[in-house]
């Protein structure tokens with residue numbers, strides 16, 4: 001039985017006034033203490049700052065080799081602090097090489113989002129290449145088998161693009177520590193991730209946010225699943241393919257991935273609502289669907305998170321009862337650890353609190 005504790009989470013009070021001026025909303029009278037709402041999660045894991053700094057140092061060196069170490073991107077690494085994220089989400093992890101490979105994957109998957117999908121300075125406002133770009137990003141980790149001439153053309157295209165080169169190189173590094181089945185897991189999860197990226201773009205093109213049910217179904221794919229599913233590789237064991245593919249384990253992995261990604265939604269929602277383009281996070285979706293203030297939508301989002309985590313408790317108990325193999329319990333403990341670390345990482349990293 002996992003211990004869940006109440007993490008009092010600050011409720012955003014900022015919301016746009018009718019004249020577009022940001023300020024303290026009427027919900028929080030000046031001088032009042034910020035409102036909080038409970039988020040139920042396992043306890044916060046320990047910090048390992050030296051290891052986190054070493055992982056960040058290593059990935060910045062790697063980004064330089066990939067041609068991705070612009071001043072903005074390096075500053076972004078320090079704000080995002082993926083090295084700290086990996087140490088928090090893998091509290092038992094002690095293999096620096098494996099943890100570096102996992103940190104590279106976070107960078108690689110984030111740059112695909114930043115360069116090919118998000119509304120920002122890296123992407124032309126009229127860019128319509130998300131589909132072809134995501135197809136190439138997937139090919140960079142799931143190589144096409146072409147004729148010699150075409151293969152050479154694809155290899156050159158991949159190597160000429162820092163984003164594609166980063167996918168290819170990070171995945172090759174990950175494969176050094178993965179069984180073929182674990183590597184195939186990652187390939188599949190990232191293809192799903194790109195489906196999620198593409199769906200967001202579809203809503204961006206029509207400038208509409210989806211209803212909450214549809215947003216959450218997509219967020220389960222547009223999620224940290226490629227990271228959570230590395231938990232056995234990082235700890236140097238393998239959940240056997242037939243157990244990983246078991247529907248009960250699949251349900252646990254999917255639900256844990258959604259829960260962890262909602263931590264991103266909650267922690268980043270104010271920044272995203274203030275930023276350019278449609279804000280893709282659960283509070284913004286609920287606010288738009290139910291026509292309620294941001295703070296109420298945020299509280300409802302936390303209630304959905306808490307309901308999901310209760311479901312996840314039931315999922316894991318059902319799964320360990322049905323599948324008594326100790327490797328299953330070890331894997332599920334890794335999913336819980338990812339949830340615990342992800343919450344703390346997101347609510348304390350500069351990327352979301354600045």
Ligand SMILES: CC(C)=CCC/C(C)=C(\C)COP(=O)(O)OP(=O)(O)O
Pocket residue numbers: 105106107109110113193222223224225226227261264265268280
């Ligand atoms: C590292 C990884 C597998 C990410 C996949 C899902 C993803 C892009 C996020 C969880 C980030 O969410 P978002 O697009 O909201 O970005 P911010 O970090 O909030 O800017």
Ligand SMILES: [Mg+2]
Pocket residue numbers: 264265268269272280281
């Ligand atoms: Mg976000």
